[in-house]
Structure formats: C-alpha cells, structure tokens
Amino acid sequence: MIPVNDITPPTAQDTAAGRPALRRFAIVGTGSRARMYTKALVTTHADRGRLVALCDSNTTRMGVHNGIVTDAGHDPVPTYSPDDFSRMLDAESVDEVIVCTVDRTHADYIVAALDAGRDVITEKPMTADLEGCRRIYAAQERTGGRVTVGFNYRYNPVHGQLRDLVRSGVIGEVGSVHFEWLLDLRHGADYFRRWHRDKANSGGLLVHKASHHFDLVNWWIDSRPREVFAWGDLFFYGDENGRRHGLAADYERGHGSDAAEADPFALHLSDSPDLTRLYLDAEHEDGYRRDLNVFSPGITIEDDMSVLVRYASGAKLSYHLTAYAPWEGYRIAITGSKGRLELDVTEFPYTSPDKDETTPVRGMPAPKESTTARLRLRRHWAPPEDIPVAVGEGTHGGGDTRMLDSLFGGGDDGIRPDHADGAHALLTGLAANASIASGAPVVVEELLKG
Numbered sequence: 001m002i003p004v005n006d007i008t009p010p011t012a013q014d015t016a017a018g019r020p021a022l023r024r025f026a027i028v029g030t031g032s033r034a035r036m037y038t039k040a041l042v043t044t045h046a047d048r049g050r051l052v053a054l055c056d057s058n059t060t061r062m063g064v065h066n067g068i069v070t071d072a073g074h075d076p077v078p079t080y081s082p083d084d085f086s087r088m089l090d091a092e093s094v095d096e097v098i099v100c101t102v103d104r105t106h107a108d109y110i111v112a113a114l115d116a117g118r119d120v121i122t123e124k125p126m127t128a129d130l131e132g133c134r135r136i137y138a139a140q141e142r143t144g145g146r147v148t149v150g151f152n153y154r155y156n157p158v159h160g161q162l163r164d165l166v167r168s169g170v171i172g173e174v175g176s177v178h179f180e181w182l183l184d185l186r187h188g189a190d191y192f193r194r195w196h197r198d199k200a201n202s203g204g205l206l207v208h209k210a211s212h213h214f215d216l217v218n219w220w221i222d223s224r225p226r227e228v229f230a231w232g233d234l235f236f237y238g239d240e241n242g243r244r245h246g247l248a249a250d251y252e253r254g255h256g257s258d259a260a261e262a263d264p265f266a267l268h269l270s271d272s273p274d275l276t277r278l279y280l281d282a283e284h285e286d287g288y289r290r291d292l293n294v295f296s297p298g299i300t301i302e303d304d305m306s307v308l309v310r311y312a313s314g315a316k317l318s319y320h321l322t323a324y325a326p327w328e329g330y331r332i333a334i335t336g337s338k339g340r341l342e343l344d345v346t347e348f349p350y351t352s353p354d355k356d357e358t359t360p361v362r363g364m365p366a367p368k369e370s371t372t373a374r375l376r377l378r379r380h381w382a383p384p385e386d387i388p389v390a391v392g393e394g395t396h397g398g399g400d401t402r403m404l405d406s407l408f409g410g411g412d413d414g415i416r417p418d419h420a421d422g423a424h425a426l427l428t429g430l431a432a433n434a435s436i437a438s439g440a441p442v443v444v445e446e447l448l449k450g
Contacts, residue, residue, distance in 0.1 A: 023050070024096070025096050026052060026055060027098045028082075028100065029055075029100035029102070030054055030062050035068065036404070037098050038069065039068055040404045042074050049096075051069065053079070053092040056081075058285045059079065060282035061282050063079075064274075064277045067277075078092060085109065085112060086112060089113065098120075102195055103203060104201050106122050106126060106127040107133070107135050107136055114136075114140060115143060118145065120145065121148045122147065124212060124215075124425070125208055125429070126149050126423065128203040130447070137419065146418070147418060148417065148418060149417045149422035151215045154216070154399070155396075155400075156392060156396060157390055158373050158391060158397060159399075161389060162332070162341060163219060170339065170377065170379070171339040171379075172336040174315045175316070176317070177315065177318070177333070177334050178319075179213060179217065180331045181321050181322070182329055183324075184328035185265070186351055187365040188322075188324050189237070189323075190363075191323065192292075192299055192301075192323075193293070194290050197298065197301055198301070203430070206230070209321065210432075211425045213321075215424070215425035217309075218311075218421065218428075219421070221334075223313035224311060226443065228444065229440075229441040232432070233303070235324075236304070237295060237323070241295070243295075251293055254292075254293070255268070255280060264363075265295070266362065267290070268291075271360060302436070305432070307320075307321075327346065329346040329348070332344075339382075341377055342378065343373065343376075344373065344374045346372050348370075371391050371397055430447065
C-alpha cells in the first residue's frame with residue numbers, strides 16, 4: 001500500500017509504477033464534517049486521490065483524523081498550523097485544498113490556495129459574508145483556478161430526477177416554487193449549541209443551511225435571484241424563549257451537568273468515543289465547547305425564517321425554514337404553465353427524546369437511513385401521476401457518496417457546482433439577512449454595489 005504522506009513528486013512516482021498520477025489533497029479544518037473526506041481519501045476513494053496533509057489550529061483534532069488514516073493502513077500525514085498553510089501547499093506538493101473550517105474563514109483559505117495556484121473544494125456555504133464572496137471572485141478571475149462548492153444535495157438522485165423533469169418541459173415554463181424545510185428537535189437544535197449559533201461565524205441558517213436549498217432552486221429552474229424579502233425570528237431557542245415555553249434548564253453545557261441529564265435537548269458527548277476524542281479531549285487547546293445549552297444566552301441566529309425571492313427568469317420562490325419541528329423532511333412544489341410537480345420527503349417521521357439503537361448519542365441527530373420520498377406530477381386537465389423515485393443510500397439521500405465520486409473523479413459530470421453557483425446561493429441568504437435587518441426588499445444587484 002502506498003504511504004499517503006509520500007511527498008515524492010506524483011508524476012515521477014506514479015509513472016514509474018505504471019499508474020496515472022493521483023491528485024494530492026490537503027484538508028484544512030478537521031472537525032466532524034471533514035471526516036467524510038478523510039475517510040474517503042484513505043478508503044473508498046484511495047485509488048482516485050491521495051491525502052497528503054492536514055491543517056488546523058487544534059493538534060488533538062488533527063490527531064483524530066490521522067487515526068482514521070492509520071486505521072486504514074496508511075502512514076499518518078504531516079500536520080500544519082494555519083500560519084503554515086502556504087508552506088504546506090509547497091512542502092506537500094498539494095494539488096487541491098478541501099476547506100472545512102468555520103464558515104467565516106472559508107474565504108481566507110480559498111483565496112490563499114487560488115493565489116498559490118491550487119484548486120479548491122469548499123464545504124457550503126462558499127463563505128459567510130459579501131466581502132468574502134468578492135475576494136473569492138477576484139482571486140478566481142486573476143488565477144483561473146477551480147473552486148467547487150460541496151452542494152451535496154445536487155447529487156441526491158431524487159433531486160436530479162426533479163431537475164430533469166423540470167428541464168423536460170413537462171410542466172411548461174416555471175412560474176413559482178414553494179419550498180418548506182423542517183429540521184427536527186435533534187438536528188435543528190444542534191445548530192444552537194455549537195459555533196453556528198453566532199451569526200458572525202455562520203451567517204445564520206439562511207446562509208449556512210439554506211445555501212443547499214437556494215442552490216437547488218437556482219439549479220432546478222436555471223436562474224438566479226434578483227430581489228429578496230424575508231422575515232426571521234429566534235422564536236424557540238435561546239434563554240428568553242426557553243423560559244417562556246417552559247423548556248429552560250439550568251446548565252451551561254451538557255457534559256458533566258446533572259441538570260442536563262433530564263433535558264432531551266442536551267448533547268452528551270461522552271456517549272460517543274468519537275465525539276469525545278474529537279471535542280472533549282481537544283478542548284484544552286482552544287476552549288471550543290460543542291455541547292452548549294440551546295436555551296442559553298448568546299444565540300444571534302434565527303430559528304424560524306420566511307423568504308420570498310423573484311428570479312431573473314420571472315419565477316417566484318416562497319421558502320420557509322423551521323428549526324424546531326417535530327419531524328424532519330421537506331416539501332417542494334414547482335408550478336408551471338402546463339402543470340405542477342410535488343416532491344414530499346420524510347427523513348424522520350417523529351423525534352424520540354430517548355437514547356436507542358438509532359440514536360446512541362443523546363442529543364445527536366440519528367443517521368438518515370429510512371428516508372422516503374413521493375414525487376407527483378399534476379398536468380393540466382389530467383389526473384395526478386405518481387412518478388417512481390429511488391432514494392439513494394447513505395447520508396443526504398445518497399448525495400455524499402455521489403458527490404465524492406465527482407470530486408475525486410476529476411471529470412465534468414454537469415452537476416459540479418462552481419464559485420458562481422456558490423455565490424448565487426450565498427447571495428440569496430445574504431439578501432434575506434439584509435431584508436430581515438431592514439424590513440425592506442433587497443435587490444441583489446444593489447446589494448453587490450453596496
């Protein structure tokens with residue numbers, strides 16, 4: 001087996017072995033989400049790319065990722081601090097950087113990698129603010145480098161099927177889209193106990209979470225946002241709401257708290273050896289606590305949001321995101337000049353407060369392994385037709401696996417989102433945030449000028 005930290009120039013080494021050169025990847029940001037990329041590059045996709053370095057301010061978390069590497073039978077890869085990011089690119093002959101850091105820092109690493117002549121894969125959102133978006137655009141224009149945004153929901157086969165139907169013209173010209181997304185009491189709560197709860201870090205759920213959804217709409221109807229109006233409130237989580245709804249519990253964090261034992265909203269990191277190693281054992285380095293009380297002070301993001309969007313094509317979107325629903329899933333309806341497509345997806349029919357075989361970690365969302373979907377076509381002057389759909393296996397309805405195939409396959413599958421796609425999704429969320437703040441509609445072009 002080839003050691004993954006072998007820094008011999010890949011063309012010489014691989015050519016000598018009679019195989020094509022493998023692209024060399026570095027991961028910056030070694031939290032929970034990054035594990036998907038680490039595991040793929042040393043197991044399922046090891047024949048498509050080579051993990052050659054890790055970069056993070058927390059050495060303990062990098063050690064957890066190197067444990068994934070060595071468990072797969074490879075040598076540990078070199079680790080670097082953020083201050084040594086540029087040196088890492090040259091020292092490890094990196095071809096492409098995978099960015100999994102806190103959202104507000106995405107632009108820093110994307111721009112630095114592009115300016116060093118490297119391509120970039122970034123977790124969504126592409127960045128968390130308008131200035132970061134401008135910087136990424138400018139860097140891409142001056143370097144010509146490739147930026148790919150990890151919109152894994154594009155790769156969900158049900159979403160691809162819906163796009164194909166819209167593109168086929170079966171419902172004619174699209175006039176409107178209705179999109180409702182429900183996060184349940186486990187998944188929704190999780191954004192309010194970690195760094196995402198601070199809008200300066202994440203842009204709020206209309207940027208961090210809804211980027212997925214706004215990108216899907218842009219992709220389905222092949223258009224971009226022009227004007228946005230939104231309302232948003234912190235209705236359920238936070239200290240004042242917890243007291244008002246009789247849900248508040250007197251503790252700061254879940255770990256080590258007797259008061260948290262009876263709170264179904266509390267996260268118990270010690271239930272999981274993986275989360276213990278990744279977070280509890282790493283706290284001494286940076287003080288980051290993954291398990292804050294969702295009914296505590298300091299939350300600056302919304303949990304209930306309504307958005308109206310008019311697109312360049314003339315189509316309209318009505319969107320609603322709820323982060324405290326009793327079940328998890330989403331409903332989509334696309335109405336056109338010849339009919340309507342309706343997609344209903346259930347990921348969890350209800351949320352149990354108890355620990356069981358599907359949720360072994362108290363407070364953590366369970367794997368979405370029982371997703372069901374129904375797709376219905378309603379043509380004008382005709383009875384409704386149920387269209388067979390095949391939900392993909394694995395996380396995000398099979399989207400993660402198919403996205404990894406695309407990212408590490410290197411080809412153009414016609415789906416892979418670039419920096420422009422990342423920007424259009426981001427701008428919808430940023431315009432919605434601006435509208436919430438001002439109480440007025442926001443013209444995206446004017447937002448860009450500002």
